[in-house]
Amino acid sequence: MKQTSLIAAALTLGLGINAHAATFAYISSPGDGLISQYRLDQNNGALDLVEQYNAGDQVNPMAITPDGKVLFAALRVKPFQVQGFSIDPKSGHLTPLSKAPLAESMAYLSTDREGRYLLGASYGADTLSVQAIDSAHQPSSEILTYKTGLHAHSVRTDPSNRFVYAGNLGTDKVLQYRLDHKTGALTPIGSGFVKVTENTGPRHLAFSPDGKYLYVVGEMSGTVTAFSINDSTGALTEIGVANGIPERLKLAHGEVRDARNNDLKDDPTPRIWAADLRISPNGKLLLMSERTSSSVSAFAVDLSTGELKFLDNYPVQEQQPRNIAFSPDGQWLLVTGEKSDKVGTYAVSDDGALKRVGEAASGKGALWIExxxxSAN
Structure with a gap:
């Protein structure tokens, strides 16, 4: 009887925790320097704007520490720096916590899986950076930097936290490193990279939940390249490529973009301009955003082989969608549009089909989503 009572109490406690769980989204908008906090209703996908914080001019990439206690946000104007905000565990409210220099203007920000290091990728300076994070969540002013080929666009550790991978858009390479847990130093694995098809433009990364596979979106090709990860060495081996751009979109191959021609104003040709890549929590679905057509493409993931199968492409209301993000249960997808004044919520079906169910006002040029x-009251 006593054991039964304990089990019942545990179940009740578990249900209580779930019942009071809250899902928050933080979205940066460099056009007005804001970080907007939203509350997502897990029951129906409704999205409510809770509060907006003036983070600083050109606030862009962000990262939440693995313990959920701190949000880091990078400012892309001189002096380049990262702002740290503590996250209230109940309300999700942000409070300024720390500041630290960054090596360059960062297009991508992440932490390692233990929250001990802050990693950055600089598109304009062709650089990766690593800096330690202390127990008070203060990033170090001492920064390790690594020169890459043209246009580093992302950097992340794998689920085992032993390896680091980076998308190097301008060289059609995916960089591969081993992470030194004591110093944060990156050591090249093998030659330090794997090549992809020319003019692919490796951009953002996604890992399978079991850490066996890495997926890389091609900004210029609209394809996703799948790699297996050697469990011992971290070396990547390409296992397949899936095209996410159906012919009906009528998009020409993309081109490398930078500060000189970011909008390709002198080129009227609609071109592929893929952006973000996210994998569902159960690992069965991969979604890719495409800016020119304002759409999201869905791929099925074979859990046993890591191979991809294109499912379909779905239009979204957010114009020029940049980042997308799954809810923790994978039921909802958040979508920002650089040229939209709304953030949208979409119900995600098992086959990747999207149905818009909610929206909220966004900041100017909304980009990054965390x-x-x-827990909540």
Whole structure:
């Protein structure tokens, strides 16, 4: 009887925790320097704007620490720096916590899986950076930097936290490193990279939940390249490429873009301009955003082989969608549009089909999305 009572109590406690869980989204908008906090209703996908914080001019990439306690946000104007905000565990409210220099203007920000290091990728300076994060969540002013080929666009550690990978858009390479847990130093694995098809433009990364596979979106090709990860060495081996751009979109191959021609104003040709890549929590679905057509493409993931199968492409209302993000249960997808004044919520079906169910006002030029599930009153 006593054991039964304990089990019942545990179940009740578990249900209580779930019942009071809250899902928050934080979205940066460099056009007005804001970080907007939203609350996502996990029951129906409704999205409510809670609060907006003046983070600083050109606030862009962000990262939440693995413990969910701190949000880091990079400012892309001189002096380049990262702002740290503590996250209230109940309300999700942000409070300024720390500041630290960054090596360059960062297009991508992440932490390692233990929250001990802050990693950055600089598109304009062709650089990766690593800096330690202390126990008070203060990033170090001492920064390790690594020169890459043209246009580093992302950097992330794998689920085992032993390896680091980076998308190097301008060289059609995916960089591969081993992470030194004591110093944060990156050591090249083998030659330090794997090549992809010319004019692919490796951009953002996604890992399978079991850490066996890495997926890389091609900004210029609209394809996703799948790699297996050697469990011992971290070396990547290409296992397949899936095209996410159906012919009906009538998009020409993309081109490398930078500060000189970011909008290709002198080129009227509609071109592929893929952006973000996200994998569902159960690992069965991969979604890719495409800016020119304002759409999201869905791929099925074979859990046993890591191979991809294109499912379909779905239009979204957010114009020029940049980042997308799954809710923690994979039921909803958040979409920002650089040229939209709304953030949208979409119900995600098992086959990747999207149905818009909610929206909220966004900041100007909304880009980066970080989602956090926490406790609430």
């Amino acid at each position: 989602v956090l599930q926490t």
